[in-house]
Amino acid sequence: MNTAFLPKQVYFFLFSLLGIVYITGLFVPLMDNDSAHHADIALHMYLTNDFVNLIDNGKDYLDKPHLHFWLCALSYHLFGVTSFAYKFPSLLFTVLGVWSVFRLGKNLYNVETGRLAALLISSAFAFILANNDVRMDAILTACVAFATWQLVELIQTRKFINIIGASLGLALGFATKGHIAVFTPAVGIFFYLLYRKDWAFFYSWQLLLLILFFAVFISPVVYCYYLQFNLHPEKVVRGKDHINGVLFILLGQSVERFQGDSFGSDAKNDYLFFIHSFLWAFAPWSILTYFALFDRIRNWLTRSQEWLTTATIIIIALLLSFSGFKLPHYLNITFPAAAVVTAACIIGNVHRSKLIFRIQAVIVILLLIIAALVNAWFFPVKNWLIFPFVIILLAAVIYFYKSQFFTAVQKAVCMSAAAISLVFFLLNANFYPQLLTYQAGNELAKRIKGTIDPSDIYFWPDVYSSSFCFYTASLRNSFSDSAFSKGRPVWVMIDKKFWPEVQKKYTTGMVYTNRDYEITRLQLKFLLPEKRKSQLTEMMLIELKKNHQ
Numbered sequence: 388m389n390t391a392f393l394p395k396q397v398y399f400f401l402f403s404l405l406g407i408v409y410i411t412g413l414f415v416p417l418m419d420n421d422s423a424h425h426a427d428i429a430l431h432m433y434l435t436n437d438f439v440n441l442i443d444n445g446k447d448y449l450d451k452p453h454l455h456f457w458l459c460a461l462s463y464h465l466f467g468v469t470s471f472a473y474k475f476p477s478l479l480f481t482v483l484g485v486w487s488v489f490r491l492g493k494n495l496y497n498v499e500t501g502r503l504a505a506l507l508i509s510s511a512f513a514f515i516l517a518n519n520d521v522r523m524d525a526i527l528t529a530c531v532a533f534a535t536w537q538l539v540e541l542i543q544t545r546k547f548i549n550i551i552g553a554s555l556g557l558a559l560g561f562a563t564k565g566h567i568a569v570f571t572p573a574v575g576i577f578f579y580l581l582y583r584k585d586w587a588f589f590y591s592w593q594l595l596l597l598i599l600f601f602a603v604f605i606s607p608v609v610y611c612y613y614l615q616f617n618l619h620p621e622k623v624v625r626g627k628d629h630i631n632g633v634l635f636i637l638l639g640q641s642v643e644r645f646q647g648d649s650f651g652s653d654a655k656n657d658y659l660f661f662i663h664s665f666l667w668a669f670a671p672w673s674i675l676t677y678f679a680l681f682d683r684i685r686n687w688l689t690r691s692q693e694w695l696t697t698a699t700i701i702i703i704a705l706l707l708s709f710s711g712f713k714l715p716h717y718l719n720i721t722f723p724a725a726a727v728v729t730a731a732c733i734i735g736n737v738h739r740s741k742l743i744f745r746i747q748a749v750i751v752i753l754l755l756i757i758a759a760l761v762n763a764w765f766f767p768v769k770n771w772l773i774f775p776f777v778i779i780l781l782a783a784v785i786y787f788y789k790s791q792f793f794t795a796v797q798k799a800v801c802m803s804a805a806a807i808s809l810v811f812f813l814l815n816a817n818f819y820p821q822l823l824t825y826q827a828g829n830e831l832a833k834r835i836k837g838t839i840d841p842s843d844i845y846f847w848p849d850v851y852s853s854s855f856c857f858y859t860a861s862l863r864n865s866f867s868d869s870a871f872s873k874g875r876p877v878w879v880m881i882d883k884k885f886w887p888e889v890q891k892k893y894t895t896g897m898v899y900t901n902r903d904y905e906i907t908r909l910q911l912k913f914l915l916p917e918k919r920k921s922q923l924t925e926m927m928l929i930e931l932k933k934n935h936q
Contacts (some may be wrong), residue, residue, distance in 0.1 A: 392499045396878045411815040412519045413471050416680040416823045420907045421522045423853035426473045429459035439611045444863050449624045452608045454562035455523045465839050469861040477525035484529030485509045491536040492727045500730045507725035510804045513668035524719045530560030532723035534572040560605030565640045571720045578698035611696045612636045661704040664715045671750045671803040676725045679732030694727035740796035747799035751806040762813045765914045766821040780809035825904035827926035828854030847881040883925035896930035
């Protein structure tokens with residue numbers, strides 16, 4: 388493509404809107420479940436200076452490799468134990484991932500496809516969400532994108548620097564979440580080589596050197612598993628001892644997750660999981676992605692376009708659909724390929740611009756309706772400082788929708804990117820801040836800051852709050868009567884259902900309470916203001932004076 392799909396000024400404007408969204412997301416409190424849970428594993432590293440052993444609530448943690456936890460612990464050293472510190476490494480990798488998608492699109496097609504692909508992935512719903520509810524996915528997706536880009540350049544140029552880059556990208560992905568980070572780029576590159584008929588690469592010295600460097604780069608993680616588990620056969624995880632940590636990380640982890648062993652999932656037998664989950668995860672671009680894939684499959688044998696992106700999406704879709712353990716954020720590893728194939732489809736189908744515009748107009752309207760529903764009914768905006776930004780973003784959506792200066796397909800892209808920016812600005816500035824007041828852990832941590840020493844706080848058996856531990860920068864202590872022997876105040880975190888039991892056994896002093904709800908599993912009854920109260924439980928932080936005699 389000789390002419391620019393969009394002027395540079397428009398790209399700058401849209402990326403600036405998205406930049407505001409990503410930056411505001413850095414300060415949204417962590418959610419219990421995976422986000423705060425992973426933050427606490429890194430917190431253990433930070434507080435104990437033990438960067439070898441992965442420890443979760445005082446127990447050995449086996450499921451995922453070290454990189455995410457290492458990066459967060461390092462960030463705590465730089466910025467303190469804050470939401471920003473936990474999320475910042477993921478944002479840095481996100482920037483790398485977006486740049487890698489640009490370079491991948493440029494290498495497979497041209498500069499304009501690369502630019503558009505970078506815009507598409509950075510404005511995809513679940514890609515932004517991965518920087519709000521931070522797990523491993525932002526880092527993993529970036530590593531997949533970077534490794535794929537480097538592998539494509541290696542095949543095209545055979546340069547030594549790309550051997551280092553590709554092996555490092557694969558190793559960093561492996562050190563984040565295991566073999567899926569290697570399998571995903573490998574699938575795409577395999578079909579790219581078939582498309583190019585580049586059989587020589589399969590037995591080239593570059594491939595051997597890449598494998599060698601990959602082995603070297605993953606050795607720190609493998610060695611840590613050896614130290615934590617192989618040297619300590621007495622350790623028990625999920626009811627098993629004599630764990631071969633090296634074998635687990637090199638093979639067992641991937642097999643267990645595919646089979647669903649020791650994990651489980653509500654979607655285990657949902658074989659259409661990828662199709663319906665991708666619809667919202669890659670919104671607002673998912674319909675165009677399906678359109679692009681249909682077109683590619685129909686013309687597969689003509690070899691008119693590369694096979695890398697199409698094969699990656701289809702193979703990973705099949706893998707996830709038949710896996711025993713599947714969650715929506717697992718789809719993120721397909722986003723680099725999806726962004727490139729969708730960008731190529733948009734640019735290559737300018738003659739269908741009216742159809743593309745209509746599809747995106749419907750999606751934009753749906754996004755705006757949902758945003759209005761959430762922020763006007765479920766959690767009405769209370770901070771009036773939000774409104775000027777909302778007006779600016781809404782004006783941008785309307786401007787691109789009605790502008791006479793852009794073609795229909797340009798308007799489709801611009802108004803969609805502006806709309807998703809508006810949606811996530813409202814999520815970050817209004818919805819999440821209000822929602823997280825219903826997560827008792829972080830709220831109680833805020834209320835006792837500077838008044839109660841976290842080392843004096845214990846958790847009642849079977850009561851957990853990762854967010855409370857994180858925001859008090861303390862490790863979880865389990866309560867027992869031995870706590871009274873230290874001659875220090877004793878505070879206990881309980882669920883309200885244990886309150887009668889505590890009153891029978893102990894004399895209580897001050898009590899802090901906060902409403903509580905499992906906010907990562909939203910139900911309609913909770914979202915409806917008139918029914919919300921009936922869905923809430925309560926967590927209590929209680930001062931215990933002494934045992935009853």
